[in-house]
Amino acid sequence: MDIARELLRERYFTNLKQSDDLFVGIELELPIVHLTGDAVDFSVVVALFDEMVEKLPLSIEKTDDNGQAIQLISDDTDDRILFEVGYNTLEFAFDKADKIGQVEMRFLTYLAVIQPFLKERHHLLTGLGVNPFWDKNDNRPVASPRYEMLLAYLKLGAAREDVRVSQANYCAFIQGSRVQLEVTADNLIATLNAFNAIEPVKAWLFANSYLWNGQLETLISRDVFWEGSIHGVFPENVGVFPEAFADEAAFLDYLMKTALFTRTSDQDTYYFEPIQAVDYFNHDEIPAFDLAGNDLVLTPSPYDFNAHRSYQYQNLTARGTVECRSSCAQPMSASFSVAAFHLGLMQALPVFEALITNHAFYEDYGRDYPELRRRFSAINLSPEEVEDAAKLAQDLLDLAAIGLDKRGFGERKYLAPLYQRIETKENPATKALRLLKAGKTLSEISEIFADGKDI
Incomplete structure (x- = not known):
């Protein structure tokens, strides 16, 4: 028996759902900006949490090493509001x-509590995929073992020739919009394959992380940071799957090439150079570091x-969801x-599969999904490329709208901004660059x- 393979199978496949009931999990990351153009004032964001606890039905679930x-966590639901990686x-x-x-x-x-509090102090929560003042902010990690470990691990890349980005603290200044869809053993592979296939058009439709004052020629710097x-x-550890999976076994083969890089317990957190799962138990010893930077040796x-x-862009989680x-x-x-886009397509999964199997977009551009994702993240697409991306986006949106209507909750309205992007041939990143110009x-x-004006 391959121990690593069975451990991955147990971690990721045992919690797959038995029911076809479709719930959705939504995670929104949003940057805090100092409207003076200076670094975020940490005293303001610290006070914000006090304000939320006082005025909202929220309780403190975690504190950092300084007691902040x-x-x-909500007193009524399992909603959580937190600092993500940095402050x-x-x-x-x-x-x-x-x-x-x-x-x-x-x-x-x-937001009715958060935004007025921040605005009174010349700060704001905004809808950008990169903090516009990333290069001025203090991007230190949240003072907790999880985030200190993560940024220390990312800094190991500085000594590696195969690491292509120099901003090891990027996780503290990029923001995403994630959706989790519950899947079953029967529809897992179809879900992974279908949503992976539309990563090129999603790149065009949702681009919003141009790196202000940076040197990256892309509208989605998040991709460059994760992959580089x-x-x-x-x-195999990040990004777009290069091809469709034939079955669960093929996907598990792929997971075997992903990496382990940390060991955690209630008492200690360690990190080490990435090791593929398939190779993990071939190591008798693993050189590692603790959070103080001290060397030690771990036994797998x-x-x-x-x-x-x-960190694949379609990521099977231990909770039995595809993120x-x-x-x-x-x-x-x-x-x-x-969330509405993904949820509507998931509701219509068989039709979704048929659409992308036969769509003219793939006849014209092929199915090198990682390369197409990069291509349609570019700043200067040709008019023909924009038109072709918009056509596929239109067809996907129309199908998502049908799926949402079938759910019967009036959720089609959330697609309206996306239809507007097709009409104007402009995504948030190109809009922001036009405003800057x-x-x-x-x-x-x-x-x-x-505030949504002019969007």
Whole structure:
């Protein structure tokens, strides 16, 4: 028996759902910006958590090493609001729901407290996939073992020739919009394959992480950071699947090429150079580091697979969900467009599969999904490329709308911003660049992307 393979099977396949009932999990990461153009004032964001506990039905769930609240939990649901990696990003991890509207209502309740508090102090929560002042902010990790380990691990890439990005702290200044879909053993592979196949058009439709004042010629810097960091040393560990999976065994073969890089317990957290799962138990010893940077040696253990995590853009989680995680954070007025898009297509999965099997887009451009994702993330697409991406996006949106209508909860409305992008042939990133060229400052663009005007 291959121990590593069985450990991965147990971790990821035992919690697959038995029912076809479709719930949705939504996670929104949003940057906090200082509208003066300076670094975020940590005293403001610290006080924000106190304000939320005082005025909302929220309780402190976690504190950092300094005793500061870093994660709040709702008294009524399993909603959580937390600092994500650093103190400049707020994440809303919503309890799973059967209706998007339930989540939206709670989100607006939270924002009604958060935004006035921040605005009074010249700060703002906005809908961009990169903090516009990333290069001015203090991007230190949240003072907790999980995040300190993560950034220390990313810094190991500085000594490696196969790491292509220099900003090891990128996780502290990029933001995404993630949706988790419950899957069964019967539809898992179809779900992974179908959503993976549309990564090129999603790149065009949801692009919103241009790296302001950076040197990256892309509208989705998040991809470059994930794939070019130490996380991407093994290409199977991140990004787009290069081809469709024939069955569960083929997908498990792929997972065997993903990496382990940490061991965690209640007492200690260690990290080490990435090792593929297939090779893990071939090591008698693993050189590692503790959070203080001290060297030590670990012996591989089955327990280590409890901390296994990979970062594919269609990611099977230990909770038995497929997490679609490639989309950038969206303008605030379109916060739930990503969830609605995926949920509607999932509702119509067999028709979705048929659509992408026969669509002219793939006849023209082929099926090198990683390369197509990069191609349609480019800043300067040709008019023909934009038109072709928009045509596929239109067909997908129409199908998603049908799927949402079938659910019967009035969720089609969340697709409206996406239809507008098809009409204008403009995604959030190109919109922001146009505003910048027209003379808007990054602070003004942040305000526009926060309040929904002109989006």
